[in-house]
Amino acid sequence: MPSEAALEPARARVLPRRADARAALGLASVYVVVVVAVPLGWWRVLGLLALVLAFVIGWLGVAARALFRRWLCLLLVVAFFAGTAAAANPERARLGLAATALAMAAKSALAAAAMLTLTSAYSFTNVLAAIRRLGAPAVFVDGLYFMERYRHLLAQELARMTTARRARTFGRSSLSWTVLTGLLGGLLLRTLERSLRVHDAMLCRGWTGEPRDLES
Amino acid sequence: MTVDRKSDYATAGGPAVRVTGLEYAYPDGRRALAGVELVVEAGESVALVGPNGAGKSTLLLHLNGILPGRASRNLFTHVHDLESASSPSRAISPCVWIDGSPVDAKHLREARRKVGLLFQDPDDQLFCNTVLEDVAFGPRNLGLSVDQARRRALECLARVGLEDAAPRPPHHLSFGERRRVCLAGVLACEPMVLALDEPTANLDPRARRRFIELLGGLPGVKLIATHDLEMVLALCPRTVLLDRGRVVADGPSRGLLDDADLLEKHGLERPLSLELEARFAAERRGAC
Ligand SMILES: Nc1ncnc2c1ncn2[C@@H]1O[C@H](COP(=O)(O)OP(=O)(O)O)[C@@H](O)[C@H]1O
Ligand SMILES: [Mg+2]
Numbered sequence: 001m002p003s004e005a006a007l008e009p010a011r012a013r014v015l016p017r018r019a020d021a022r023a024a025l026g027l028a029s030v031y032v033v034v035v036v037a038v039p040l041g042w043w044r045v046l047g048l049l050a051l052v053l054a055f056v057i058g059w060l061g062v063a064a065r066a067l068f069r070r071w072l073c074l075l076l077v078v079a080f081f082a083g084t085a086a087a088a089n090p091e092r093a094r095l096g097l098a099a100t101a102l103a104m105a106a107k108s109a110l111a112a113a114a115m116l117t118l119t120s121a122y123s124f125t126n127v128l129a130a131i132r133r134l135g136a137p138a139v140f141v142d143g144l145y146f147m148e149r150y151r152h153l154l155a156q157e158l159a160r161m162t163t164a165r166r167a168r169t170f171g172r173s174s175l176s177w178t179v180l181t182g183l184l185g186g187l188l189l190r191t192l193e194r195s196l197r198v199h200d201a202m203l204c205r206g207w208t209g210e211p212r213d214l215e216s
Numbered sequence: 217m218t219v220d221r222k223s224d225y226a227t228a229g230g231p232a233v234r235v236t237g238l239e240y241a242y243p244d245g246r247r248a249l250a251g252v253e254l255v256v257e258a259g260e261s262v263a264l265v266g267p268n269g270a271g272k273s274t275l276l277l278h279l280n281g282i283l284p285g286r287a288s289r290n291l292f293t294h295v296h297d298l299e300s301a302s303s304p305s306r307a308i309s310p311c312v313w314i315d316g317s318p319v320d321a322k323h324l325r326e327a328r329r330k331v332g333l334l335f336q337d338p339d340d341q342l343f344c345n346t347v348l349e350d351v352a353f354g355p356r357n358l359g360l361s362v363d364q365a366r367r368r369a370l371e372c373l374a375r376v377g378l379e380d381a382a383p384r385p386p387h388h389l390s391f392g393e394r395r396r397v398c399l400a401g402v403l404a405c406e407p408m409v410l411a412l413d414e415p416t417a418n419l420d421p422r423a424r425r426r427f428i429e430l431l432g433g434l435p436g437v438k439l440i441a442t443h444d445l446e447m448v449l450a451l452c453p454r455t456v457l458l459d460r461g462r463v464v465a466d467g468p469s470r471g472l473l474d475d476a477d478l479l480e481k482h483g484l485e486r487p488l489s490l491e492l493e494a495r496f497a498a499e500r501r502g503a504c
Contacts, residue, residue: 156339156387194339194340197335197337197340198340198341198343200277200282200335200340201333201335201340201341201343202343202353203282203328204280204282204328204331204332204333204335204402205328205353205354205357205401205402205405206325206328206329206354206357206358206405207353207357208357212356212357213344213349213352213353213356214348214349214352214356214362214365214366
C-alpha cells in the first residue's frame with residue numbers, strides 16, 4: 001500500500017491553470033486512443049509516444065516523483081490484467097506469450113501515465129468538471145469524485161486492519177490467500193459503509209452532485 | 217443562490233424542531249425509533265441522552281432528511297436529486313418539521329440548510345484535500361462564489377481557533393482539531409439548528425474543555441446527543457432521555473440527571489458533580 005504522502009495530490013508547480021481543462025482532457029483522451037491503437041510489437045512507436053508524454057510532464061512542471069509513485073501503484077494492477085488477458089490475445093501466436101503480455105502492459109501503463117499526468121496538472125475537480133461538461137452522466141462523475149475524496153481513508157483503514165490482525169497473530173506473518181481475501185473483503189465492506197456515511201455528510205452540507213471547490 | 221437567511225427564517229413559523237410519532241427501522245429490520253415525540257423551541261439547548269443504541273444518532277439523521285433517504289437507497293442509486301430522496305410512501309406524512317416546514321422531498325434542501333449536523337466521527341465529515349477547502353465545501357454548495365466561500369471559511373476557522381490550519385490536509389490534524397474543523401464546516405453553512413452527535417467523545421480533557429467552551433459560545437438552537445452528562449449540566453438546561461427508540465423522560469437537566477434510579481434504569485449514571493453535591497448536602501445535614 002502506498003504511503004499517505006504518495007497519495008497526496010501532486011500539485012504542479014507551474015500550472016497553465018487558465019488553459020481550459022476540457023482541452024487538456026481532450027488531448028489526453030486522443031493520446032490514450034492513439035496508444036491503444038498502436039499494434040502490439042511496435043515498440044519504437046510506443047517509445048516515441050512515451051517521449052512525448054515525458055516532454056509534456058516536464059513542460060507542465062508536474063511533481064514527477066509523486067506522479068511516478070502513483071503510477072507504480074497502478075502498474076501492479078495493469079501488469080496483472082495484461083498477464084491474464086495476453087493468454088487470450090490472437091497476437092500471442094505471432095509474438096509469444098511473454099512479448100504479448102509485455103506489449104499490452106506497456107500500452108496500458110502509458111495510457112495510465114497520461115491520465116495521471118492530467119489529474120496531477122489540473123486539480124482532479126477541474127478534470128471532473130470538464131468530464132461533466134462533456135456530457136458524462138452525473139453518477140459516473142460522482143463516483144470518481146467520491147473515490148478521490150476518501151482514498152486516504154482507504155489507506156488508513158487498511159493500515160488499521162492489518163495492525164489489528166498482526167496484534168492477534170502475534171507477529172507471525174501468515175498472509176495466506178484466505179487471510180488476504182478476508183482482509184480485502186473486510187476492507188471493501190468498511191469502505192462501503194464509510195462511503196455511505198461520507199456521502200451523508202456531504203449531503204448535510206448541501207452536496208447536489210456538482211463538484212465545486214475553491215478552484216473551479 | 218445567496219439568500220438572506222434571517223428574513224427567510226422570519227417568514228416561517230412554529231417551533232425550531234418538531235418531531236411527532238417518528239418511527240424508523242433500518243433496512244436490515246432493526247427498529248431504531250419507535251414513536252419519538254419532541255419539540256424544541258427557538259433558542260433552546262437540549263441534551264439527548266440514553267444508552268448505546270437508544271436511537272440518538274438515528275434521530276439526529278432524521279432532522280435534515282438524511283434518513284429515511286437511506287432506506288430507499290441502494291448502492292447504485294444516488295439520492296441527491298431531491299425528488300427521489302424520500303420514497304413517495306414516506307412522503308405522505310412527514311414526522312419532522314424544522315422551523316414550521318416539514319422535512320420532505322420538497323423542503324429537503326431547506327432543511328439541510330437550516331440544520332447543521334456534526335457527525336460523531338470527524339473522518340466521515342472531512343474529505344477535502346485541505347482544511348480550507350473542506351470548510352468551504354458547504355458554502356460553495358450553497359451557491360456562494362469562490363471568494364465569498366473562502367472568506368466565510370476563514371472566518372469560521374478563526375471562530376474555532378484554527379485559522380493557521382487552513383492550508384493543511386485534514387488527516388494530518390489531531391483528533392480534537394479535526395473535530396473543530398468539522399464544527400467550522402457546519403458553522404460555515406450558518407445553520408439555525410445545530411445537531412451534534414457525541415461532540416466530546418474521544419477528546420482528551422483539555423480538548424474536551426475547549427470544545428465545550430466553544431459550543432457554549434455559539435448562538436442558536438442546539439440539540440446534543442451525548443454520554444457526557446457533565447457537559448449536559450454545563451450547556452443544556454433541558455434534557456431528553458431516549459431509550460429503545462422512545463422518549464422516556466424530558467425535563468430540566470438538573471432534576472433529571474439527579475434522579476439516580478431513572479438513570480440507572482436506562483444505563484446511565486448520575487454525574488459526579490451532582491453525586492458529590494448530594495453527598496455534601498447529606499453530610500451537612502448530618503453535622504447539624
Ligand atoms: N446502519 C445501520 N444498520 C442497521 N442498524 C443500525 C444502523 N445504525 C444503527 N443501527 C441500530 O439502530 C439502533 C439505534 O442506533 P443509534 O441511533 O446509532 O443509537 P445511539 O446513537 O443512541 O447509540 C441500534 O440498535 C443500532 O444497532
Ligand atoms: Mg450514536
